[in-house]
Amino acid sequence: MNEEITILGKQAKLAVRRLSQLSNPQRNAGLFAIAKMIRARKQDILAANAEDLHAGAEAGLSESLLDRLRLTSERLDDIANGVEKVASLPDPIGEEFDSRVLDNGLRLSKRRIPIGVIGVIYEARPNVTADIAALCIKSGNAAILRGGKEARRSNRALADVVAAGCADAGLPANSVQLVHSTDRNLVRELLRADDYIDMIIPRGGAGLHRFAVENATIPVITGGMGVVHIYVDKAADPAKVVPIVMNAKTQRPSVCNAMDTLLIHRDVAATILPVVAQSLTEAGVKLRCGPRAFDLLSGDFPVHPAEDEDFDTEFMALIAAIKVVDSLDDALDHIFEHSTKHSEAIITEDYAAATRFVNELDSAAVFVNASTRFNDGGQFGLGAEVAISTQRLHARGPMGLKELTTYKWVVLGSGQVRP
Amino acid sequence: MNEEITILGKQAKLAVRRLSQLSNPQRNAGLFAIAKMIRARKQDILAANAEDLHAGAEAGLSESLLDRLRLTSERLDDIANGVEKVASLPDPIGEEFDSRVLDNGLRLSKRRIPIGVIGVIYEARPNVTADIAALCIKSGNAAILRGGKEARRSNRALADVVAAGCADAGLPANSVQLVHSTDRNLVRELLRADDYIDMIIPRGGAGLHRFAVENATIPVITGGMGVVHIYVDKAADPAKVVPIVMNAKTQRPSVCNAMDTLLIHRDVAATILPVVAQSLTEAGVKLRCGPRAFDLLSGDFPVHPAEDEDFDTEFMALIAAIKVVDSLDDALDHIFEHSTKHSEAIITEDYAAATRFVNELDSAAVFVNASTRFNDGGQFGLGAEVAISTQRLHARGPMGLKELTTYKWVVLGSGQVRP
Numbered sequence: 001m002n003e004e005i006t007i008l009g010k011q012a013k014l015a016v017r018r019l020s021q022l023s024n025p026q027r028n029a030g031l032f033a034i035a036k037m038i039r040a041r042k043q044d045i046l047a048a049n050a051e052d053l054h055a056g057a058e059a060g061l062s063e064s065l066l067d068r069l070r071l072t073s074e075r076l077d078d079i080a081n082g083v084e085k086v087a088s089l090p091d092p093i094g095e096e097f098d099s100r101v102l103d104n105g106l107r108l109s110k111r112r113i114p115i116g117v118i119g120v121i122y123e124a125r126p127n128v129t130a131d132i133a134a135l136c137i138k139s140g141n142a143a144i145l146r147g148g149k150e151a152r153r154s155n156r157a158l159a160d161v162v163a164a165g166c167a168d169a170g171l172p173a174n175s176v177q178l179v180h181s182t183d184r185n186l187v188r189e190l191l192r193a194d195d196y197i198d199m200i201i202p203r204g205g206a207g208l209h210r211f212a213v214e215n216a217t218i219p220v221i222t223g224g225m226g227v228v229h230i231y232v233d234k235a236a237d238p239a240k241v242v243p244i245v246m247n248a249k250t251q252r253p254s255v256c257n258a259m260d261t262l263l264i265h266r267d268v269a270a271t272i273l274p275v276v277a278q279s280l281t282e283a284g285v286k287l288r289c290g291p292r293a294f295d296l297l298s299g300d301f302p303v304h305p306a307e308d309e310d311f312d313t314e315f316m317a318l319i320a321a322i323k324v325v326d327s328l329d330d331a332l333d334h335i336f337e338h339s340t341k342h343s344e345a346i347i348t349e350d351y352a353a354a355t356r357f358v359n360e361l362d363s364a365a366v367f368v369n370a371s372t373r374f375n376d377g378g379q380f381g382l383g384a385e386v387a388i389s390t391q392r393l394h395a396r397g398p399m400g401l402k403e404l405t406t407y408k409w410v411v412l413g414s415g416q417v418r419p
Numbered sequence: 420m421n422e423e424i425t426i427l428g429k430q431a432k433l434a435v436r437r438l439s440q441l442s443n444p445q446r447n448a449g450l451f452a453i454a455k456m457i458r459a460r461k462q463d464i465l466a467a468n469a470e471d472l473h474a475g476a477e478a479g480l481s482e483s484l485l486d487r488l489r490l491t492s493e494r495l496d497d498i499a500n501g502v503e504k505v506a507s508l509p510d511p512i513g514e515e516f517d518s519r520v521l522d523n524g525l526r527l528s529k530r531r532i533p534i535g536v537i538g539v540i541y542e543a544r545p546n547v548t549a550d551i552a553a554l555c556i557k558s559g560n561a562a563i564l565r566g567g568k569e570a571r572r573s574n575r576a577l578a579d580v581v582a583a584g585c586a587d588a589g590l591p592a593n594s595v596q597l598v599h600s601t602d603r604n605l606v607r608e609l610l611r612a613d614d615y616i617d618m619i620i621p622r623g624g625a626g627l628h629r630f631a632v633e634n635a636t637i638p639v640i641t642g643g644m645g646v647v648h649i650y651v652d653k654a655a656d657p658a659k660v661v662p663i664v665m666n667a668k669t670q671r672p673s674v675c676n677a678m679d680t681l682l683i684h685r686d687v688a689a690t691i692l693p694v695v696a697q698s699l700t701e702a703g704v705k706l707r708c709g710p711r712a713f714d715l716l717s718g719d720f721p722v723h724p725a726e727d728e729d730f731d732t733e734f735m736a737l738i739a740a741i742k743v744v745d746s747l748d749d750a751l752d753h754i755f756e757h758s759t760k761h762s763e764a765i766i767t768e769d770y771a772a773a774t775r776f777v778n779e780l781d782s783a784a785v786f787v788n789a790s791t792r793f794n795d796g797g798q799f800g801l802g803a804e805v806a807i808s809t810q811r812l813h814a815r816g817p818m819g820l821k822e823l824t825t826y827k828w829v830v831l832g833s834g835q836v837r838p
Binding site: 017020021100102106108113114115116194198199213214217219220237239240243244246247248251336354358359360361362363364365366367368369370371373374375376379380381391392393394396397406407408409410411412413414415416417418 | 436439440519521525527532533534535613617618632633636638639656658659662663665666667670755773777778779780781782783784785786787788789790792793794795798799800810811812813815816825826827828829830831832833834835836837
């Protein structure tokens, strides 16, 4: 095991033992101290960020990557406000549930406790450093963060501020630690540090997620990727179709809950599809159409024939795949074959169709007459979000503070032994 | 990917799509049909088992291994009764929870659904085949089972009976499938079949668990291993110590919730430890003592000095490590350093000591004045148990039917789009 990882791991284990015993007000005091420190040390953070931006520009990073990397005074205010907002959320720790008394008098409860040490591997956005720090501290978890090379000076400045804020408020300074080495092999070692780390959250593209799954001996939260479907049923209210499809496709096309594939029932394709295509085309969306959709639209719109892989693609861009289906069953079959189990929506006024869609699909979130863009921790009212899980264990969909907890069984007796 | 695994995986995916849509009475009908079939085809199963036993004896399996492998008419009745008992448990599927209405009128719920396809890798006990089949079918999951080579004929006979029972009751015959090949490399392939399998449960020793963690790309439920501590506090009721320690150590020493290490406060060691040692020694327990415990006991009992590794050993046998500690803090420090986070107990009448023990430890189950042997799905009232998890994600401690489920978010709207 790499020496830096071992040291960070041991320190994190010590930190979490103390952190997990602090009260909610004590943890909140840490968050307020961090927010205050972010505001007080703005100039240091911005100076470090300017160096990252300079190096990034020299290295030829695209303007959009530089923008993700960029911190400003306003963005730092937003980050500090975000940390304080996490403090205002309900305490996720300590709740007892599934309690029961056994016939022998033993009292059993599950008690919600922190998971332990959370490892987070992320890419260029330095705001993640403060976000994750706040969520982990609020939930009594320690964190080991491995940010992108491009943001290393910004991340270090932010991590120093987090450590200083923790120390100021009497929290362990090692509650949130940054991996300093930028050696890429370290990621692999981090993924195998199961003596020290209890859960890995990769935040990045499909490649990073796959790398984590392939190499980790620690449980990995996979997610953040979606081939997202909207099915326009034959009983769809035409007035709902354009607003929902446009919102799902164009409001923020680069995110995981944006629509990728539009399925439409053959009975309404001739009337509804041209109207949808008109709006999408005007918004700059490129349409990749299956044969029947192509026939319907190709005279009037600049559509392209869909390749097979288009129906398995998360476009992350103003592109949509379109397919006409014969029935709800066909739509369900298509979704079962192509979905990544993130978000799927049906537009229908038919009770039976809505019910079947919701009952039969097993994606992390299934919607009736609503935009898939709602699959988000903030929108769902969780107050914060650490990831959107598309795996099936532990948590699915938006993961907030509660999803950063586990439980232990507390068993109170008076001398009972097993018969 | 190995061809057999691919075929089994595709079949399991098809099976689970149907299975997950069946009602609780339909799934129960499958279980009753399986139980009936086990009783009806006893002779076939016993004949297959006799071949396994013969081959096992020829290969020099120990009598205890042969006994684990052995099926009898009575044991098959027990297995059939167990399948029917699972049918009688409450339906774990379909419950909606954490429901809320958002300000925009969207109605959100988490709905409990099957995990999907469960992969189980286990060793020589053929009863596991029927147990797991019943638990998976009851919870709407499909299963792919990989049993031990020694039990392959018995497992095949049982899996055939399960498939026939499913078919009889109108359930997919591929709901529960057995890997036929006994090629050991297949286990590695099974662990990497993440396109088809959603969760892996290894049932076996530490080596199998570590192999699964090292090689799997599928989430693995680790557990079933415990370095289990009992701490006798200075405020222990002496009358409770011997019954609890004896139950935890000697009732079934080969299981994971049996005590391994006894910690005792120095203030009561001189009075209580000899009494405990007397009972343990009479029951044939070998005592491996730290220096102070050795000094206290060595004149009167056949004790051995403990080696360092004794305090990190799950003995699975009539052996206990014993250590005198100076304080509750020392006991907690020892447990933090050596525990595998399975089960820990304190014996005390002191409220503050009991509270600190329960609050500060983070093992899957923490006990006050009760035997660690209660950490068991049946004892905890779960009705059944698929594993005892010592990991921190998804489920901890005994895993019953509910722990074989996940959830999806169901979002019901009337045209909402994200602002």
